[in-house]
Amino acid sequence: MAQVSEATRAKVADEIRFDILQGVPEGENDLKRSQIARTFICLPHHILPVPTKEMYSYALQASLGDDISSALEAHIAKITGKRGGSFHAIRPPYTVLCDYRAHIFKYEAGGAGFHSGAAVTPVIPSNGHHLTLDDVQANMVYGPEIAYAPTEVIALENTLNGTIIPQDEVIAISEFAHSKGIKMHLDGARIWHVAAETGISLKELVEPFDTVSLCFSKGLGAPIGSCLVGTKEYITRARRIRKLFGGGMRQTGLLSGSVAYALTYHFPLLPRVHALAHKLEKSLEDIGVTILSPAETCMIFYDAGSIGTTYDEIAERGAALPEPLFLGGSRLVLHIQTTEAAVSDFTKLIATIAEEKRKTGFVKPEVKVNGHQDVYVRRAH
Numbered sequence: 001m002a003q004v005s006e007a008t009r010a011k012v013a014d015e016i017r018f019d020i021l022q023g024v025p026e027g028e029n030d031l032k033r034s035q036i037a038r039t040f041i042c043l044p045h046h047i048l049p050v051p052t053k054e055m056y057s058y059a060l061q062a063s064l065g066d067d068i069s070s071a072l073e074a075h076i077a078k079i080t081g082k083r084g085g086s087f088h089a090i091r092p093p094y095t096v097l098c099d100y101r102a103h104i105f106k107y108e109a110g111g112a113g114f115h116s117g118a119a120v121t122p123v124i125p126s127n128g129h130h131l132t133l134d135d136v137q138a139n140m141v142y143g144p145e146i147a148y149a150p151t152e153v154i155a156l157e158n159t160l161n162g163t164i165i166p167q168d169e170v171i172a173i174s175e176f177a178h179s180k181g182i183k184m185h186l187d188g189a190r191i192w193h194v195a196a197e198t199g200i201s202l203k204e205l206v207e208p209f210d211t212v213s214l215c216f217s218k219g220l221g222a223p224i225g226s227c228l229v230g231t232k233e234y235i236t237r238a239r240r241i242r243k244l245f246g247g248g249m250r251q252t253g254l255l256s257g258s259v260a261y262a263l264t265y266h267f268p269l270l271p272r273v274h275a276l277a278h279k280l281e282k283s284l285e286d287i288g289v290t291i292l293s294p295a296e297t298c299m300i301f302y303d304a305g306s307i308g309t310t311y312d313e314i315a316e317r318g319a320a321l322p323e324p325l326f327l328g329g330s331r332l333v334l335h336i337q338t339t340e341a342a343v344s345d346f347t348k349l350i351a352t353i354a355e356e357k358r359k360t361g362f363v364k365p366e367v368k369v370n371g372h373q374d375v376y377v378r379r380a381h
Protein backbone atom coordinates (compact mmCIF):
# COMPACT_ATOMS: atom_id res chain seq x y z
CA MET A 1 0.00 0.00 0.00
CA ALA A 2 1.21 3.43 -0.85
CA GLN A 3 2.20 5.70 1.99
CA VAL A 4 -0.67 8.02 2.94
CA SER A 5 0.40 11.49 3.91
CA GLU A 6 -0.86 13.22 7.03
CA ALA A 7 -2.30 15.90 4.82
CA THR A 8 -4.38 13.35 2.91
CA ARG A 9 -5.68 11.82 6.13
CA ALA A 10 -6.51 15.26 7.45
CA LYS A 11 -8.43 16.05 4.26
CA VAL A 12 -10.55 12.89 4.63
CA ALA A 13 -11.20 13.62 8.30
CA ASP A 14 -12.10 17.18 7.38
CA GLU A 15 -14.76 16.00 4.98
CA ILE A 16 -16.24 13.65 7.54
CA ARG A 17 -16.21 16.11 10.41
CA PHE A 18 -19.59 17.41 11.58
CA ASP A 19 -19.03 19.31 14.77
CA ILE A 20 -22.47 20.59 15.66
CA LEU A 21 -21.18 22.65 18.56
CA GLN A 22 -19.26 24.83 16.13
CA GLY A 23 -21.32 27.72 14.93
CA VAL A 24 -24.31 27.24 17.25
CA PRO A 25 -25.12 30.67 18.57
CA GLU A 26 -24.90 30.82 22.33
CA GLY A 27 -28.29 30.46 23.98
CA GLU A 28 -29.93 28.79 21.01
CA ASN A 29 -31.10 25.84 23.09
CA ASP A 30 -32.41 28.15 25.78
CA LEU A 31 -34.36 30.05 23.15
CA LYS A 32 -35.74 26.78 21.80
CA ARG A 33 -36.82 25.74 25.31
CA SER A 34 -38.54 29.05 25.96
CA GLN A 35 -40.41 28.71 22.65
CA ILE A 36 -41.49 25.17 23.46
CA ALA A 37 -42.98 26.49 26.70
CA ARG A 38 -45.27 28.67 24.53
CA THR A 39 -46.06 26.17 21.80
CA PHE A 40 -49.52 24.61 21.63
CA ILE A 41 -49.13 22.95 18.23
CA CYS A 42 -48.31 19.29 18.24
CA LEU A 43 -48.91 17.70 14.87
CA PRO A 44 -48.63 13.94 14.81
CA HIS A 45 -45.05 14.24 13.55
CA HIS A 46 -44.07 17.01 15.96
CA ILE A 47 -42.77 16.15 19.37
CA LEU A 48 -43.36 18.12 22.54
CA PRO A 49 -41.84 18.54 25.05
CA VAL A 50 -38.10 18.57 24.41
CA PRO A 51 -35.54 16.59 26.42
CA THR A 52 -34.01 18.53 29.29
CA LYS A 53 -30.43 18.97 30.50
CA GLU A 54 -31.43 17.16 33.71
CA MET A 55 -32.68 14.20 31.70
CA TYR A 56 -29.45 13.92 29.72
CA SER A 57 -27.18 14.26 32.72
CA TYR A 58 -29.22 11.58 34.52
CA ALA A 59 -28.95 9.31 31.46
CA LEU A 60 -25.19 9.86 31.30
CA GLN A 61 -24.86 8.36 34.75
CA ALA A 62 -26.58 5.17 33.59
CA SER A 63 -24.39 2.19 32.78
CA LEU A 64 -23.06 1.88 29.24
CA GLY A 65 -24.25 -0.55 26.62
CA ASP A 66 -27.52 -2.35 26.49
CA ASP A 67 -27.89 -3.51 30.11
CA ILE A 68 -30.02 -0.57 31.04
CA SER A 69 -32.23 -1.23 28.02
CA SER A 70 -32.80 -4.82 29.11
CA ALA A 71 -33.60 -3.55 32.59
CA LEU A 72 -36.04 -1.03 31.10
CA GLU A 73 -37.73 -3.75 29.06
CA ALA A 74 -38.08 -5.88 32.18
CA HIS A 75 -39.53 -2.91 34.07
CA ILE A 76 -42.09 -2.21 31.33
CA ALA A 77 -43.02 -5.91 31.25
CA LYS A 78 -43.56 -5.72 35.01
CA ILE A 79 -45.70 -2.57 35.06
CA THR A 80 -47.82 -3.74 32.13
CA GLY A 81 -47.99 -7.37 33.27
CA LYS A 82 -47.42 -8.60 29.70
CA ARG A 83 -45.42 -11.79 29.26
CA GLY A 84 -45.95 -15.46 28.37
CA GLY A 85 -48.87 -16.84 26.38
CA SER A 86 -49.17 -17.73 22.74
CA PHE A 87 -49.13 -15.82 19.50
CA HIS A 88 -51.02 -16.58 16.33
CA ALA A 89 -49.68 -15.11 13.14
CA ILE A 90 -52.37 -13.18 11.30
CA ARG A 91 -52.22 -13.14 7.54
CA PRO A 92 -54.22 -11.27 4.91
CA PRO A 93 -56.99 -11.03 4.05
CA TYR A 94 -58.05 -9.46 7.32
CA THR A 95 -59.13 -6.18 8.77
CA VAL A 96 -58.22 -4.12 11.79
CA LEU A 97 -61.18 -2.34 13.31
CA CYS A 98 -60.44 1.04 14.87
CA ASP A 99 -61.89 4.47 15.57
CA TYR A 100 -61.92 6.56 12.39
CA ARG A 101 -59.83 9.19 14.18
CA ALA A 102 -57.18 6.65 15.19
CA HIS A 103 -53.53 7.48 14.73
CA ILE A 104 -52.87 4.11 13.08
CA PHE A 105 -55.52 4.90 10.47
CA LYS A 106 -54.83 8.58 9.84
CA TYR A 107 -51.26 9.42 10.68
CA GLU A 108 -49.02 6.56 9.70
CA ALA A 109 -48.90 6.99 5.96
CA GLY A 110 -51.09 3.97 5.38
CA GLY A 111 -48.59 1.82 7.27
CA ALA A 112 -51.10 -0.83 8.38
CA GLY A 113 -51.67 -1.95 4.81
CA PHE A 114 -48.04 -1.56 3.78
CA HIS A 115 -46.49 -3.40 6.71
CA SER A 116 -48.98 -6.12 7.46
CA GLY A 117 -51.37 -6.41 4.55
CA ALA A 118 -54.25 -5.37 6.80
CA ALA A 119 -57.28 -3.50 5.57
CA VAL A 120 -58.65 -1.05 8.11
CA THR A 121 -62.30 -0.65 9.13
CA PRO A 122 -62.52 2.89 10.50
CA VAL A 123 -65.60 3.27 12.68
CA ILE A 124 -67.36 6.49 13.69
CA PRO A 125 -68.28 6.26 17.40
CA SER A 126 -72.04 6.72 17.65
CA ASN A 127 -71.74 8.63 20.92
CA GLY A 128 -69.24 11.06 19.38
CA HIS A 129 -66.67 10.25 22.07
CA HIS A 130 -65.42 6.66 22.13
CA LEU A 131 -66.10 3.32 20.47
CA THR A 132 -68.59 1.13 22.32
CA LEU A 133 -69.31 -2.57 22.17
CA ASP A 134 -72.37 -1.74 20.03
CA ASP A 135 -70.22 0.15 17.52
CA VAL A 136 -67.78 -2.73 17.37
CA GLN A 137 -70.48 -5.36 16.92
CA ALA A 138 -72.20 -3.32 14.24
CA ASN A 139 -69.00 -3.00 12.21
CA MET A 140 -67.27 -6.32 12.79
CA VAL A 141 -66.78 -8.69 9.95
CA TYR A 142 -67.06 -12.41 10.55
CA GLY A 143 -68.79 -15.40 9.12
CA PRO A 144 -68.39 -17.22 5.82
CA GLU A 145 -69.22 -14.37 3.41
CA ILE A 146 -66.14 -14.36 1.16
CA ALA A 147 -66.61 -10.79 -0.05
CA TYR A 148 -65.49 -9.47 3.33
CA ALA A 149 -62.10 -9.59 4.99
CA PRO A 150 -62.65 -10.79 8.55
CA THR A 151 -61.87 -8.64 11.57
CA GLU A 152 -58.84 -10.17 13.28
CA VAL A 153 -57.72 -7.25 15.40
CA ILE A 154 -59.56 -4.51 17.28
CA ALA A 155 -57.26 -1.59 17.92
CA LEU A 156 -58.31 0.98 20.50
CA GLU A 157 -56.48 4.21 21.23
CA ASN A 158 -56.32 5.67 24.74
CA THR A 159 -56.19 8.60 25.04
CA LEU A 160 -57.63 9.50 21.66
CA ASN A 161 -57.48 13.22 20.91
CA GLY A 162 -56.79 13.51 24.64
CA THR A 163 -60.04 11.79 25.62
CA ILE A 164 -60.31 8.70 27.79
CA ILE A 165 -62.24 5.52 26.93
CA PRO A 166 -64.14 4.29 29.99
CA GLN A 167 -62.40 1.15 31.21
CA ASP A 168 -65.75 -0.71 31.49
CA GLU A 169 -66.24 -0.26 27.76
CA VAL A 170 -62.71 -1.48 27.04
CA ILE A 171 -63.38 -4.60 29.09
CA ALA A 172 -66.74 -5.24 27.37
CA ILE A 173 -65.16 -4.93 23.92
CA SER A 174 -62.25 -7.13 24.92
CA GLU A 175 -64.45 -9.90 26.35
CA PHE A 176 -66.51 -9.92 23.20
CA ALA A 177 -63.44 -9.86 20.92
CA HIS A 178 -61.74 -12.68 22.77
CA SER A 179 -64.93 -14.77 22.67
CA LYS A 180 -64.65 -14.54 18.86
CA GLY A 181 -60.91 -15.25 18.80
CA ILE A 182 -60.11 -11.64 17.85
CA LYS A 183 -56.96 -9.95 19.15
CA MET A 184 -57.07 -6.70 21.07
CA HIS A 185 -54.38 -4.07 20.48
CA LEU A 186 -54.00 -0.84 22.40
CA ASP A 187 -52.36 2.19 20.87
CA GLY A 188 -51.29 3.45 24.25
CA ALA A 189 -48.97 6.19 23.04
CA ARG A 190 -50.69 8.44 25.57
CA ILE A 191 -51.89 5.83 28.09
CA TRP A 192 -49.68 7.52 30.71
CA HIS A 193 -52.21 10.34 30.78
CA VAL A 194 -55.03 7.90 31.53
CA ALA A 195 -53.10 6.35 34.42
CA ALA A 196 -52.21 9.81 35.77
CA GLU A 197 -55.76 11.13 35.43
CA THR A 198 -57.80 8.14 36.60
CA GLY A 199 -55.41 6.62 39.12
CA ILE A 200 -55.95 3.22 37.50
CA SER A 201 -52.68 1.28 37.34
CA LEU A 202 -51.02 0.75 33.99
CA LYS A 203 -51.33 -2.98 34.48
CA GLU A 204 -55.08 -2.78 34.94
CA LEU A 205 -55.51 -0.40 31.99
CA VAL A 206 -53.71 -2.72 29.57
CA GLU A 207 -55.01 -6.00 31.03
CA PRO A 208 -57.80 -6.37 28.39
CA PHE A 209 -55.29 -6.19 25.53
CA ASP A 210 -53.05 -8.76 23.88
CA THR A 211 -50.56 -6.19 22.64
CA VAL A 212 -49.86 -2.61 23.61
CA SER A 213 -47.68 0.12 22.19
CA LEU A 214 -46.48 2.86 24.53
CA CYS A 215 -44.73 6.07 23.59
CA PHE A 216 -42.01 7.66 25.71
CA SER A 217 -41.57 10.76 23.62
CA LYS A 218 -45.05 12.26 23.72
CA GLY A 219 -46.37 13.26 27.13
CA LEU A 220 -43.29 11.90 28.90
CA GLY A 221 -40.79 13.89 26.87
CA ALA A 222 -38.00 11.34 26.36
CA PRO A 223 -36.19 11.13 23.03
CA ILE A 224 -37.11 8.48 20.43
CA GLY A 225 -40.44 6.80 20.42
CA SER A 226 -42.30 3.74 21.25
CA CYS A 227 -42.21 0.42 23.01
CA LEU A 228 -44.28 -2.64 22.15
CA VAL A 229 -45.42 -5.14 24.75
CA GLY A 230 -47.22 -8.42 24.30
CA THR A 231 -46.73 -12.10 24.65
CA LYS A 232 -43.22 -13.54 24.50
CA GLU A 233 -43.76 -15.15 21.11
CA TYR A 234 -45.29 -11.98 19.74
CA ILE A 235 -42.34 -9.89 20.85
CA THR A 236 -39.84 -12.36 19.40
CA ARG A 237 -41.64 -12.12 16.09
CA ALA A 238 -41.85 -8.32 16.38
CA ARG A 239 -38.09 -8.15 17.02
CA ARG A 240 -37.45 -10.26 13.94
CA ILE A 241 -39.65 -8.02 11.82
CA ARG A 242 -37.99 -4.93 13.27
CA LYS A 243 -34.66 -6.39 12.19
CA LEU A 244 -36.10 -7.13 8.76
CA PHE A 245 -37.05 -3.48 8.38
CA GLY A 246 -33.58 -2.40 9.44
CA GLY A 247 -34.82 -1.08 12.76
CA GLY A 248 -32.50 -2.90 15.17
CA MET A 249 -30.81 -0.62 17.69
CA ARG A 250 -27.56 -0.81 19.61
CA GLN A 251 -25.94 1.14 22.44
CA THR A 252 -29.30 2.37 23.55
CA GLY A 253 -28.25 3.01 27.15
CA LEU A 254 -28.47 6.78 26.79
CA LEU A 255 -31.98 6.52 25.36
CA SER A 256 -33.13 4.05 28.00
CA GLY A 257 -31.59 6.21 30.70
CA SER A 258 -33.63 9.14 29.39
CA VAL A 259 -36.78 7.01 29.49
CA ALA A 260 -36.01 5.99 33.08
CA TYR A 261 -35.70 9.69 33.92
CA ALA A 262 -39.00 10.44 32.18
CA LEU A 263 -40.85 7.63 34.00
CA THR A 264 -39.44 8.76 37.33
CA TYR A 265 -39.55 12.55 37.08
CA HIS A 266 -41.89 13.47 34.22
CA PHE A 267 -44.81 11.09 34.78
CA PRO A 268 -45.64 12.75 38.14
CA LEU A 269 -45.92 16.12 36.33
CA LEU A 270 -48.87 15.03 34.18
CA PRO A 271 -51.63 15.92 36.70
CA ARG A 272 -50.37 19.53 36.66
CA VAL A 273 -50.61 19.53 32.85
CA HIS A 274 -54.17 18.21 32.98
CA ALA A 275 -55.15 20.81 35.58
CA LEU A 276 -53.72 23.54 33.36
CA ALA A 277 -55.72 22.18 30.41
CA HIS A 278 -58.91 22.25 32.49
CA LYS A 279 -58.17 25.82 33.49
CA LEU A 280 -57.65 26.81 29.87
CA GLU A 281 -60.88 25.10 28.84
CA LYS A 282 -62.82 26.96 31.54
CA SER A 283 -61.33 30.31 30.48
CA LEU A 284 -62.20 29.67 26.84
CA GLU A 285 -65.77 28.75 27.76
CA ASP A 286 -66.07 31.92 29.85
CA ILE A 287 -65.07 33.93 26.77
CA GLY A 288 -67.78 32.17 24.76
CA VAL A 289 -65.55 29.85 22.75
CA THR A 290 -67.15 26.57 21.68
CA ILE A 291 -65.15 23.56 22.84
CA LEU A 292 -65.15 20.81 20.21
CA SER A 293 -63.44 18.18 22.32
CA PRO A 294 -63.04 18.56 26.08
CA ALA A 295 -59.91 18.77 28.21
CA GLU A 296 -59.98 15.29 29.72
CA THR A 297 -56.19 15.16 29.80
CA CYS A 298 -53.74 17.39 27.93
CA MET A 299 -55.61 18.44 24.78
CA ILE A 300 -58.45 20.76 23.91
CA PHE A 301 -60.05 21.29 20.51
CA TYR A 302 -61.81 24.60 20.09
CA ASP A 303 -63.80 26.41 17.44
CA ALA A 304 -62.31 29.72 16.28
CA GLY A 305 -65.50 30.39 14.29
CA SER A 306 -67.51 30.52 17.51
CA ILE A 307 -65.95 33.92 18.28
CA GLY A 308 -65.98 35.08 14.66
CA THR A 309 -62.31 34.53 13.89
CA THR A 310 -60.08 31.99 12.15
CA TYR A 311 -57.19 29.81 13.31
CA ASP A 312 -54.97 31.73 10.90
CA GLU A 313 -55.80 35.04 12.52
CA ILE A 314 -55.22 33.63 16.00
CA ALA A 315 -51.91 32.06 14.97
CA GLU A 316 -50.71 35.24 13.28
CA ARG A 317 -51.59 37.43 16.22
CA GLY A 318 -50.06 34.95 18.65
CA ALA A 319 -46.85 34.99 16.63
CA ALA A 320 -46.82 38.81 16.66
CA LEU A 321 -46.93 39.13 20.47
CA PRO A 322 -43.81 40.57 22.17
CA GLU A 323 -43.36 37.07 23.57
CA PRO A 324 -44.74 34.99 20.73
CA LEU A 325 -47.13 32.06 21.05
CA PHE A 326 -46.93 29.18 18.60
CA LEU A 327 -50.37 28.06 17.53
CA GLY A 328 -51.86 25.79 14.91
CA GLY A 329 -55.45 24.81 14.19
CA SER A 330 -58.22 23.69 16.47
CA ARG A 331 -55.99 21.45 18.57
CA LEU A 332 -54.27 22.84 21.65
CA VAL A 333 -51.75 20.50 23.23
CA LEU A 334 -50.37 21.22 26.69
CA HIS A 335 -47.30 19.45 27.99
CA ILE A 336 -44.95 19.37 30.95
CA GLN A 337 -43.05 22.39 29.68
CA THR A 338 -46.11 24.55 29.04
CA THR A 339 -46.01 27.56 31.33
CA GLU A 340 -48.93 29.21 33.15
CA ALA A 341 -47.88 32.44 31.42
CA ALA A 342 -48.31 30.87 27.98
CA VAL A 343 -51.81 29.73 28.88
CA SER A 344 -52.83 33.09 30.30
CA ASP A 345 -51.32 34.98 27.35
CA PHE A 346 -53.28 32.74 24.99
CA THR A 347 -56.47 33.29 26.98
CA LYS A 348 -55.94 37.07 26.89
CA LEU A 349 -55.37 36.97 23.14
CA ILE A 350 -58.59 35.03 22.59
CA ALA A 351 -60.53 37.40 24.88
CA THR A 352 -59.17 40.42 22.98
CA ILE A 353 -60.08 38.99 19.60
CA ALA A 354 -63.56 37.92 20.81
CA GLU A 355 -64.19 41.43 22.11
CA GLU A 356 -63.08 43.03 18.83
CA LYS A 357 -65.36 40.75 16.84
CA ARG A 358 -68.30 41.51 19.11
CA LYS A 359 -67.70 45.24 18.61
CA THR A 360 -67.83 44.80 14.86
CA GLY A 361 -71.19 43.08 15.20
CA PHE A 362 -70.31 39.39 15.39
CA VAL A 363 -73.01 37.31 17.06
CA LYS A 364 -72.25 33.73 17.98
CA PRO A 365 -74.35 31.48 15.77
CA GLU A 366 -76.50 28.78 17.29
CA VAL A 367 -74.53 25.72 16.24
CA LYS A 368 -74.91 22.31 17.62
CA VAL A 369 -71.53 20.74 18.07
CA ASN A 370 -71.60 17.47 16.24
CA GLY A 371 -69.38 15.22 18.28
CA HIS A 372 -68.94 12.95 15.28
CA GLN A 373 -67.03 15.46 13.29
CA ASP A 374 -63.33 15.20 13.05
CA VAL A 375 -62.39 18.00 15.36
CA TYR A 376 -58.86 18.35 14.11
CA VAL A 377 -59.12 21.47 11.99
CA ARG A 378 -55.87 22.54 10.42
CA ARG A 379 -54.83 26.03 9.54
CA ALA A 380 -55.10 26.98 5.92
CA HIS A 381 -51.75 27.02 4.13
Ligand SMILES: *Cc1c(COP(=O)(O)O)cnc(C)c1O
Nearest residue numbers: 103157187189190215218225226
Ligand atom coordinates in the same frame (compact mmCIF):
# COMPACT_ATOMS: atom_id res chain seq x y z
C1 LIG B 1 -47.20 9.45 18.26
C2 LIG B 1 -48.26 8.44 18.27
C3 LIG B 1 -48.02 7.18 17.71
C4 LIG B 1 -46.72 6.82 17.04
O1 LIG B 1 -45.67 6.79 17.92
P1 LIG B 1 -44.19 6.64 17.31
O2 LIG B 1 -43.33 6.87 18.49
O3 LIG B 1 -44.06 7.68 16.25
O4 LIG B 1 -44.13 5.27 16.78
C5 LIG B 1 -49.03 6.27 17.74
N1 LIG B 1 -50.22 6.57 18.28
C6 LIG B 1 -50.49 7.75 18.83
C7 LIG B 1 -51.84 8.02 19.43
C8 LIG B 1 -49.52 8.74 18.85
O5 LIG B 1 -49.79 9.94 19.39
